[in-house]
Amino acid sequence: MDDKYLTITDNGAEGFYSEKRSRFLAFAHHVDTEEDVKRLVAKYRKKYFDARHVCYAYVLGYQGERTRANDDGEPAGSSGQPILRQLRSFGVTFTLVVVVRYYGGVNLGTGGLVVAYKTAAGEALTVATIEERFVMREFTASIPYAEVDKVMRTIRATEAEVINREYTATHTQFTIRCRLSSEQELKEKIGVPLAEAQ
Secondary structure, three states: OOOOOEEEEEEEEEEEEOOOOEEEEEEEOOEEEEHHHHHHHHHHHOOOOOOOOOEEEEEEEEOEEEEEOOOOOOOOOOOHHHHHHHHHHOOOOOEEEEEEEEOOOOOOOHHHHHHHHHHHHHHHHHHOOOOEEOOOOOOOOOOEEEHHHHHHHHHHHHHOEEEEEEEOOOOEEEEEEEEHHHHHHHHHOOOOOEOOOO
């Protein structure tokens, strides 16, 4: 089971492109939710209030299953989609790219806009730090004291980690984090029911 994905770690990696006096400022951010996206886009609209357009695209979800592209008044498909295609090209998820355009007085045409937004977004993503991450799961398990050593060996062998322990008179209550690909093996080897952590 593939539990790996790529994302950027930056908050505001920058790119720039200029064509016929129009300036395109690009910013790449790590985002976890659509609320993060809304907050950041609002921030750029406020900061660059005198810009003609603030276009963006984002990819969310471990498989990159949630996407959106916004042209912000540019011709349909000329700005948000080229940004989104760059996100796809770099293979990243949980990532937002905002491109701010200052109009230079000369129309670029749809083809020119596609090149400009694509290039600016690509510049920001090129300088961003991209890292591989794993889809993680958290579980709780109540382990009798006599079994704790065996369970700890199993946890280490599956490269899982204990993130919390609590003790009762007879048991240790573990909260365990593991990669999605190790989940089934861990459940089978521990041999007690694992409950999804709340």
